[in-house]
Amino acid sequence: MTGPNELVDKVLAELPDQLPAQRWFGGKDRPVTGVRPLRTTVLNAADPVLVHVVVEVAQGDRREPYQLLVGDRTDDHDATHDAESAGLLLDLIADGARVDHLAFAAEPDAELHRGLRGRPITSEQSNTSLVYGSQYILKLFRKLTPGDNPDLVLHRALTAVGCEHIARPLGSITGTLGDGRPTTIGMLAQFLPDAVDGWAMATTSVRDLMAEGDLHPDEVGGDFAGEAQRLGHAVARVHADLERALGSEPAADDDIGQTVQAMRDRLDAVVEDVPDLLPYVPALRSAFDAAADTAGAISIQHIHGDLHLGQVLRTVQGWLLIDFEGEPGTPVDERRSLRSPLRDVAGVLRSFDYAAHQLLVGAAEDHQLTVRALEWARRNRAAFTEGYAEAASSSVGDPRERGRLLRAFELDKAVYEVAYEHANRPEWLTVPLSSIARITGEGA
Numbered sequence: 001m002t003g004p005n006e007l008v009d010k011v012l013a014e015l016p017d018q019l020p021a022q023r024w025f026g027g028k029d030r031p032v033t034g035v036r037p038l039r040t041t042v043l044n045a046a047d048p049v050l051v052h053v054v055v056e057v058a059q060g061d062r063r064e065p066y067q068l069l070v071g072d073r074t075d076d077h078d079a080t081h082d083a084e085s086a087g088l089l090l091d092l093i094a095d096g097a098r099v100d101h102l103a104f105a106a107e108p109d110a111e112l113h114r115g116l117r118g119r120p121i122t123s124e125q126s127n128t129s130l131v132y133g134s135q136y137i138l139k140l141f142r143k144l145t146p147g148d149n150p151d152l153v154l155h156r157a158l159t160a161v162g163c164e165h166i167a168r169p170l171g172s173i174t175g176t177l178g179d180g181r182p183t184t185i186g187m188l189a190q191f192l193p194d195a196v197d198g199w200a201m202a203t204t205s206v207r208d209l210m211a212e213g214d215l216h217p218d219e220v221g222g223d224f225a226g227e228a229q230r231l232g233h234a235v236a237r238v239h240a241d242l243e244r245a246l247g248s249e250p251a252a253d254d255d256i257g258q259t260v261q262a263m264r265d266r267l268d269a270v271v272e273d274v275p276d277l278l279p280y281v282p283a284l285r286s287a288f289d290a291a292a293d294t295a296g297a298i299s300i301q302h303i304h305g306d307l308h309l310g311q312v313l314r315t316v317q318g319w320l321l322i323d324f325e326g327e328p329g330t331p332v333d334e335r336r337s338l339r340s341p342l343r344d345v346a347g348v349l350r351s352f353d354y355a356a357h358q359l360l361v362g363a364a365e366d367h368q369l370t371v372r373a374l375e376w377a378r379r380n381r382a383a384f385t386e387g388y389a390e391a392a393s394s395s396v397g398d399p400r401e402r403g404r405l406l407r408a409f410e411l412d413k414a415v416y417e418v419a420y421e422h423a424n425r426p427e428w429l430t431v432p433l434s435s436i437a438r439i440t441g442e443g444a
C-alpha cells in the first residue's frame with residue numbers, strides 16, 4: 001500500500017506535464033516552469049488515502065495557487081474521481097470538522113445528510129464539482145484566490161434577501177494560504193437534478209433551426225425566444241436582489257473613466273498575446289472612447305461578473321443563475337468591486353452570439369446557415385433585453401437605452417473571450433473574433 005507522502009510526491013512529480021491537459025488549468029497559454037507544494041493536509045491516512053494539497057504553479061514570473069485532492073483509488077490519483085473519497089468531504093462539512101488549516105462548515109440552517117457518495121459532474125469547467133445523489137453539489141475551486149470567494153459571498157447575500165433565482169448555499173470549506181488570509185476553497189449548494197443549462201437549450205434550438213435550412217427562427221418548434229425573455233426577467237431580478245442585499249451607488253465620472261481605461265488596457269494586453277486581434281484595434285478603441293463620452297449617469301453594484309448561457313439553469317421553478325465567481329482571468333479585486341449590471345447583460349448577449357455561431361466553427365462557408373445564425377442571435381438577443389427591461393429595477397433601467405455603453409461592454413467581453421479561447425480552446429478563437437468583426441463592421 002502506498003502512503004500519503006509517497007503518493008503526493010508521485011503526483012507532484014507528474015503534475016507539470018499533466019497540467020496543460022486539465023480543463024480546470026487556466027494557464028494553457030504558457031509553459032509550466034515549476035510546481036511546489038504550499039500546504040499538504042492528510043484528510044484520511046488509509047483506505048481510501050485522501051490528501052489535500054495546495055500547490056504553487058510557476059509559469060515564468062506568474063505564480064498561482066491551485067488545489068488538488070490526491071488519493072490511492074484511481075490510476076491518476078485524482079481523488080475527485082473516487083466516490084468514497086468525495087463522500088468523506090461531505091461528511092467533514094456535515095461534522096463541522098477542522099483538519100490542519102482546513103475548516104469545514106455547514107451554513108447556519110442547513111441540515112446535511114452524511115454517508116452519501118460523490119461523483120464528479122461530466123461537464124468539467126474552470127473548477128471541479130462533485131454531485132451527491134440528487135441533493136448536493138460541492139464545487140472545489142481549483143485556482144485559489146486569497147480571501148472569501150465572491151461565489152460564496154454573493155450566494156449568501158442573495159439567500160439573505162430570499163432570492164428565488166439561485167441554488168441555496170449549504171456549506172463551505174475554508175483554508176489558509178501563505179499570507180494567513182482565510183480563503184474559500186469549496187462551496188456546497190443545493191443540487192437541482194432536473195436542471196438543464198441554458199447553453200444546452202440554446203444550442204439545441206440552433207441545431208433545430210439549422211436542420212430546417214429554409215425556415216426562420218420563429219417558425220421552428222425549438223424557438224428559444226420565450227425562454228430568452230424569461231431569462232431576461234430572472235437576470236434583472238437577481239440584479240435587483242443584489243442591490244437590495246448589498247446596495248448600489250451612482251458611478252462617479254472617475255469610475256466610468258476607469259472602466260473604459262480597463263477596457264483599453266485589456267485590449268492592449270490581449271493583442272500582445274493574440275496578434276489576430278490587431279486589425280480590429282482602431283475600431284475597438286473608438287467604440288470604447290464613444291462609451292466614455294456618452295455614458296451619462298450609471299448605477300454600479302455587485303454583479304455576477306461572468307454571465308453566459310452556461311451559467312444559467314432552467315429548472316421547474318424557473319431560471320437560476322450559478323457561479324458568481326466572476327471571470328477566472330480577471331484580477332480578484334476588480335471582480336469584487338461594484339460594476340454596472342450592463343456588464344452581465346452584455347455577457348448573455350455575447351452568449352447568444354456564441355450559441356448561434358458555434359455550429360459553424362470549422363464548417364465550409366454556407367450563406368444560408370450564416371443568415372439563419374444571425375437571425376437566431378438577433379431574435380433571442382432582442383427577447384432577452386426586452387425581458388430584462390420588463391423586470392429591471394429603476395436604478396438600472398432599460399439596457400436598450402444605453403446602446404453605446406452596452407456595445408462597449410459587449411466588445412470588451414469579446415476581447416476577454418479572445419484571450420480565454422486562445423488559452424483554453426484555440427479552435428474556438430474564430431467565434432469571438434468574427435463577432436468583433438461583425439460588431440465593429442470591420443469585415444470577417
Ligand SMILES: Nc1ncnc2c1ncn2[C@@H]1O[C@H](COP(=O)(O)OP(=O)(O)O)[C@@H](O)[C@H]1O
Nearest residue numbers: 125126127128137167190191192195197322323
Ligand atoms: N445547483 C446546481 N444544480 C444542478 N447543476 C448544477 C448546479 N450548480 C452547477 N451545476 C452544474 O455544474 C456545472 C459547473 O458549475 P459551475 O458553478 O459553473 O462551475 P465552474 O466554476 O467550474 O464553471 C454547471 O454548468 C451546471 O451544469
Ligand SMILES: O=P(O)(O)O[C@H]1O[C@H](CO)[C@@H](O[C@H]2O[C@H](CO)[C@@H](O)[C@H](O)[C@H]2O)[C@H](O)[C@H]1O
Nearest residue numbers: 125126306308309310327328350351354417420
Ligand atoms: O464557466 P466558466 O466560469 O468556466 O467561464 C469560462 O468558460 C466559459 C466556457 O466554458 C467561457 O464562455 C464562453 O464560451 C461559452 C460557450 O462555451 C459562451 O456561452 C460564452 O458566452 C463565452 O464567453 C467564459 O467566457 C469563461 O470565463
